[in-house]
Amino acid sequence: MGRIIRLWVFACACATAATPALAQQPAPAGRIKVVAGEAVVVRGGNTVPAQNGFVVFASDNLRTGKDGRVGVTLSDDTQVSIGPNSEVRLDSFLYEPGQGQLALVLKFIRGTAAYVSGQIAKLAPDAVRLETPAAIVGVRGTTLAVEVTD
Amino acid sequence: MPKPAVHTPQPAPESPNLVVLLPDPGKTTAGRAVVSNDKGSVELNEAGAAVLVSSGQPPRAVSIESQAVQRKFADALASLPAPPEHFVLFFRFDSEELTDESRRLVQQVLVAVKQRPDPEVVAIGHTDTTGAAAKNIELGLRRANAVRAILIDAGLASAAVAVRSHGEATLLVHTADNVFEPRNRRVEITVR
Numbered sequence: 001m002g003r004i005i006r007l008w009v010f011a012c013a014c015a016t017a018a019t020p021a022l023a024q025q026p027a028p029a030g031r032i033k034v035v036a037g038e039a040v041v042v043r044g045g046n047t048v049p050a051q052n053g054f055v056v057f058a059s060d061n062l063r064t065g066k067d068g069r070v071g072v073t074l075s076d077d078t079q080v081s082i083g084p085n086s087e088v089r090l091d092s093f094l095y096e097p098g099q100g101q102l103a104l105v106l107k108f109i110r111g112t113a114a115y116v117s118g119q120i121a122k123l124a125p126d127a128v129r130l131e132t133p134a135a136i137v138g139v140r141g142t143t144l145a146v147e148v149t150d
Numbered sequence: 151m152p153k154p155a156v157h158t159p160q161p162a163p164e165s166p167n168l169v170v171l172l173p174d175p176g177k178t179t180a181g182r183a184v185v186s187n188d189k190g191s192v193e194l195n196e197a198g199a200a201v202l203v204s205s206g207q208p209p210r211a212v213s214i215e216s217q218a219v220q221r222k223f224a225d226a227l228a229s230l231p232a233p234p235e236h237f238v239l240f241f242r243f244d245s246e247e248l249t250d251e252s253r254r255l256v257q258q259v260l261v262a263v264k265q266r267p268d269p270e271v272v273a274i275g276h277t278d279t280t281g282a283a284a285k286n287i288e289l290g291l292r293r294a295n296a297v298r299a300i301l302i303d304a305g306l307a308s309a310a311v312a313v314r315s316h317g318e319a320t321l322l323v324h325t326a327d328n329v330f331e332p333r334n335r336r337v338e339i340t341v342r
Contacts, residue, residue: 139183
């Protein structure tokens with residue numbers, strides 16, 4: 001993690017020098033590709049209906065109602081989907097392989113989810129952390145199903 | 151959460167979390183995962199392996215029938231998007247012109263794009279190490295833009311194709327500087 005933070009600070013310093021406005025703006029993390037029923041994106045306290053093509057960012061939560069489901073593909077090819085009455089948070093996401101910035105933290109909050117690992121897990125498995133309320137899951141090139149019972 | 155200093159009888163586990171290792175897409179084999187908390191850890195290393203874990207309890211391996219997994223996770227699994235596809239197109243020396251072989255591969259890229267309801271393409275241009283690094287950034291970008299033009303001509307929305315260039319920074323075949331290497335003159339395409 002130390003390496004990632006150092007590189008990140010370095011990259012921020014460079015980016016700030018070149019384009020101060022851009023450095024503030026987080027890069028899109030991925031897009032919603034599959035959506036059905038009641039499904040929303042929760043961003044900073046606001047709730048937006050989930051739609052195909054909707055761009056998701058780090059810190060977004062995906063949440064579904066009783067008939068809802070939603071699937072996203074992140075820019076490193078990671079795929080995450082949730083079933084009904086479920087919620088997952090994209091806690092952090094950094095994918096700049098050229099600069100060694102790689103991080104993915106997913107929090108499975110409730111309900112059912114599926115996860116298919118992407119490039120970050122391939123390039124830096126330790127940069128991926130999947131969290132459930134009771135445990136942390138470390139991965140090595142993996143497809144998982146996760147259930148968090150209320 | 152502060153923990154009691156003295157061991158008291160543990161309440162029945164609440165809100166157990168279930169983690170199941172599944173085969174990777176298109177394969178029968180699985181990767182690996184380790185489920186851990188401050189009470190212990192369990193490694194999952196074959197498809198179908200599962201762990202149950204409750205807060206404050208060590209994770210424990212459990213067996214769960216694949217039919218039960220399919221039932222429980224049917225909606226979540228059905229909501230996984232189509233897996234991303236990757237293509238590499240090669241180019242002539244110092245040019246944004248595709249090799250003849252790669253020209254034929256373009257059709258497969260177009261098929262992958264057209265199969266998706268909401269396609270998204272990233273094209274990253276690369277060069278070999280012949281010439282100056284700065285010039286190669288430009289050449290890589292011209293190559294990526296050539297791919298973008300082909301996709302837009304075929305009907306893809308311009309906003310759906312992102313282009314980037316790594317110039318000579320990310321070689322497919324590692325060489326010294328100023329080495330003529332056809333396999334490094336390429337555009338790597340991801341279709342999501």
